[in-house]
Amino acid sequence: MSFNKTIIITGGAGFIGSHVVRLFVNKYPNYRIVNLDVLTYAGNLENLKDIENKENYHFVKADIVDAEAMNAVFEEWRPDGIIHLAAESHVDRSIEDPSAFVRTNVIGTVNLLNSARAYWKDNMEGKRFYHVSTDEVYGTLGETGLFLETTSYDPNSPYSASKASSDHFVRAYGETYGMPYVITNCSNNYGPNQFPEKLVPLFIHNIVNNKSLPVYGDGKYTRDWLYVIDHAVAIDLVYHEGKNHETYNIGGFNEWQNIDLIKVLCAIMDRKLNRTEGDSEKLITYVKDRPGHDLRYAIDANKINKELGWKPSVTFEQGLEKTIDWYLQNAEWLESVTSGNYQDYYESMYSER
Ligand code: NAD
Ligand code: DAU
Secondary structure: OOOEEEEEEEEEHHHHHHHHHHHHHHHHHEEEEEEEEOOOOOOHHHHHHHHOOOOEEEEEEOOOOHHHHHHHHHHHOOEEEEEOOOOOOOOOHHHHHHHHHHHHHHHHHHHHHHHHHHHHHOOOOOOOOEEEEEEHOOEOOOOOOOEOOOOOOOOOOOHHHHHHHHHHHHHHHHHHOOEEEEEEEOOOOOOOOOOOHHHHHHHHHHEEEEEEEEEOOOOOOOOEEEEHHHHHHHHHHHHHHOOOOOOEEEEEOEEEEEEHHHHHHHHHHHHHOOOOOOOOHHHEEEEOOOOOOOOOOOOOOOHHHHHOOOOOOOOHHHHHHHHHHHHHHOOOHHHHHHOOHHHHHHHHHHHOO
């Protein structure tokens, strides 16, 4: 079979990456999709079982921190495009070990840029370096206002500082070497296959197991939530129709204070688990706050909406129901990712809070 395009998707075994890989493999049978992932604790090939035997799907186990390996991957697969999601992605872990975030998020991104530049140097026509970033690079909002694509960067955590740095490198390679890039900055994703260290899957897991729900600080922090498949659809759109050297913000138009979201989650879980109303809420425990905790994120997603016609397809209530159903129906997945050294992680993160 001949393919008319090859795209390398980095971090394709992770949460968002696996949904992007699935979308591209199924939607574009004439594209060769290469999932490049080193399989950290957050990467799991189980996420892609349903497409692993498709003819247009390939998996390459490699570390983006290894510059030579990245050059070799480019030589072997001759990509037309990169969709770069591989990263260390959890804020709490970045507070424990910032260096890992510098290595993967900054050096790894620069390695990919260098390989793309070397490999595409004679002809950048039709090539695309798509860098997937986060709204956290903009820092924190007060009670009002929204993040625009023109909002200044002001990162507060080692994670967001590393993502901001990688965004700057991508932009600099565009200005200096003519790298044909696009960047998207997205708000908080939720949905199937998210590692249970992040708020939504962690709390689902704890409710199922009757464990306490550790709410940081007073719980009055605000996030803008987007269903992961809506993010994947936006990435497809921007990959194909976004303009070179542009940034697009992606968000759910869906702000929630943590404590309100947690109460909605508890109520749905009581219903699904046939528990008495209010049972899950009793598990809420206020714990020591995250250092440097950003008060509020909220995205203005009007640019991608007006220019590319994207908007979220599911409401938060629909998305949350689908998400909870997925976790309840995939107990084995949760079991497998929480075995191994997950308990050590949980202990070290929460024992002193
Ligand atoms: P994740 O932690 O679930 O997955 C990251 C993936 O990258 C894993 O499969 C992991 O094995 C792989 N990886 C890590 N280090 C690597 C390395 N050195 N070489 C190769 N592969 C490596 O992350 P996610 O939540 O799916 O986030 C994906 C991307 O989207 C990240 O760049 C993140 O910053 C960004 N993002 C995430 C969110 C969110 O809410 N989760 C929101 C906006 C942007
Ligand atoms: O905004 C986009 C970002 O969203 C992504 O770039 C990150 O990769 C992703 O992890 C996410 O970052 P957050 O820090 O916002 O997500 P997290 O799920 O860790 O936390 C969401 C909120 O819930 C935050 O205010 C902290 C709070 N929280 C989190 C955990 C894990 C708790 O109160 N208790 C917890 O145990």
